[in-house]
Amino acid sequence: MEKSTSCDHTRTPVRNYRNVPRYEIQTLSRSPELEFIASTIESVLCRLGFSGDDEIFMDQDAARLLELFFDEYHFKDTDLQLGDRVQDKGYQLLNEVIDEDLSDIPKVDLIRVMSSIYTALQRRTQGGDEYLRFINEYSGD
Numbered sequence: 531m532e533k534s535t536s537c538d539h540t541r542t543p544v545r546n547y548r549n550v551p552r553y554e555i556q557t558l559s560r561s562p563e564l565e566f567i568a569s570t571i572e573s574v575l576c577r578l579g580f581s582g583d584d585e586i587f588m589d590q591d592a593a594r595l596l597e598l599f600f601d602e603y604h605f606k607d608t609d610l611q612l613g614d615r616v617q618d619k620g621y622q623l624l625n626e627v628i629d630e631d632l633s634d635i636p637k638v639d640l641i642r643v644m645s646s647i648y649t650a651l652q653r654r655t656q657g658g659d660e661y662l663r664f665i666n667e668y669s670g671d
Contacts, residue, residue, distance in 0.1 A: 548652070550600050551638075552645030563635075567643045570631055572665045574624050575647075578616075579662035585616050589655035589662055595620045596648045603637045 558564045575595070578587040594613065598621055601607040612618045632640060654661040 545597075545600070545605065547597050547600055547645075547648060550604050550645040550648070551642050552649055553642045555646065555650075558643070558646055564639070564643055567632060567635060567640060568647060569668075570627060571624070571644060571647060572668075574620075574627050575662060576666045578620050578623065579659060580666060585619070587616055587620065587662075588659045589651060589657070591616055591620065592662060593648060593651055593655075595624060596644050596651070599624070599644055600641065600648075603641050 553564060558568055575592045578595075579592070581587070594617055598610055598612070598617070601610055610621075612621060628640070651661045654664055
C-alpha cells in the first residue's frame with residue numbers, strides 16, 4: 531500500500547488517487563461478481579445524483595466520495611475529512627449499501643472496482659454531471 535509523504539499547507543496528505551490499484555474494464559466485464567459490485571456502487575452514485583433533493587450532487591462529488599473510501603480502505607486513514615453535507619450523506623449511504631449488500635466482498639476487490647469507476651469518471655466528466663448521466667442510462671434506479 532502506498533502512503534503519501536507530502537502534505538499541503540493544511541498538513542493534509544496529498545494523494546494521487548489515480549494510482550490506486552484497479553481492474554481493467556475487460557476484467558470487470560468478464561466477472562459477474564465484479565460487475566455486480568460496480569453496478570451496486572454506480573447505482574448509489576445515481577441515486578445521489580438524481581434523488582430530486584435540493585442538494586446538488588455532481589461528478590466532482592462522486593469522485594470525492596470514492597476518494598473518501600480510498601482514504602479509509604486503501605490508505606488506512608482513521609480520521610476522514612468529510613467536506614460538506616452532500617459528502618456526508620453520500621458517504622453514509624454508500625457505507626450502508628456496502629455493509630448490507632457487499633459485506634462479503636474483500637476490501638481489496640471493492641477498492642479495485644471503485645478505482646475502475648473513478649478512472650472512468652475522470653475520463654468522462656467535463657466538470658458537470660456527464661458521468662452521472664452516462665451511468666444513469668445503465669445503472670440508474
